[in-house]
Amino acid sequence: MHIDFDCFFAAVSIRDQPQHADKPVAVSHGSSDASEIASCNYIARGFGVKNGMWMSTARKLCPGIIVLPYEFAKYEAASREFYDVVLGLNALKVQAVSIDEVLVDVTNLINDSTHPDIDGEETRALDMATRIRDRCRERTNCEVSVGIGPNILLAKLALRAAKPAGQYILRTSTTASFLATKNVRDLPGIGPKTSELILRSFGTDTIADIRDIKASRLAAVLGPKTGQRVYELCRGIDPTPVGAANEVERKSYSINVNWGVRFISADQPERFVKGLCEELAKRMKEDAVVGGSLVVTIAARHPQAERRTEKWLGCGKTESMARSVRLVEPTAEAEVMGRVAARVMR
Structure with a gap:
């Protein structure tokens, strides 16, 4: 099963502001033309508005669009309720895709190995999908959709057919x-x-x-x-098991900042990078690992780039520079990594 909230950010915000339920709504960090849409409801999508679209473009398509701010505490609370419902299934495997999306292997809940019955299994899967949607609605007052298929590929395609606020099963017999x-x-x-x-x-x-x-x-x-x-x-074949993405051996740890940072004094870049190394060290120590080399990648403002970027807090046009340094001995100490990173930046 592939289970996903419908327009998660927008749905959670509209839930507590029902006066906007029948209007085109988008969630963004701001309402300026340079703001980017994180989520929009299906009414807004009917005008051609999409997630990731600039607000200037969205307003041309839908002049009456209502812009709501992020409400991260509410998103977290709704996500916890969502995952409580999913984990409560006691399914064979669960793979978190994002805060509002999950893949679930329910083979152990719908298959009867002693008396195989395809029709019965499909009926049980559809009944389970209905229960999941009902429970999520009761606990979050938001809609989720469920796609059902014999593998991840077909479950994902079924989810697209299920949206919005529905469920769809893609059978092996109808896949072709x-x-x-x-x-x-x-x-x-x-x-x-x-x-x-x-x-x-x-x-x-x-x-x-x-x-x-x-x-x-x-x-x-x-x-x-x-x-x-x-x-x-193209033949509906996908041998990837649910949970495979969580089982890939991790070979590196990284901290990435993909928004433009503006420094006003010479000592700020070094302090900033050392702060990143502290967070990196924390993650490595939680997993009890050490690193033998350090890579520092910097995207500096291009000499011809505009001072004001099109996207709020964006990088704009940049020049990338990267340097890899082999450490004297493997470490997970923030002080050591910070000192090396600062030296590389100089």
């Missing part, structure tokens, strides 16, 4: 016909560059057409790994 109406770009995990390469190379990007292409030819054009992945996805 369901996928035949889609394009390769509709497949989760296939980015725009890959889909454009497919269209340019084969003159089509419909799944029905791509299924007729041999795996060897796809591999020759897209590369062995991507070619095989596309071949399988």
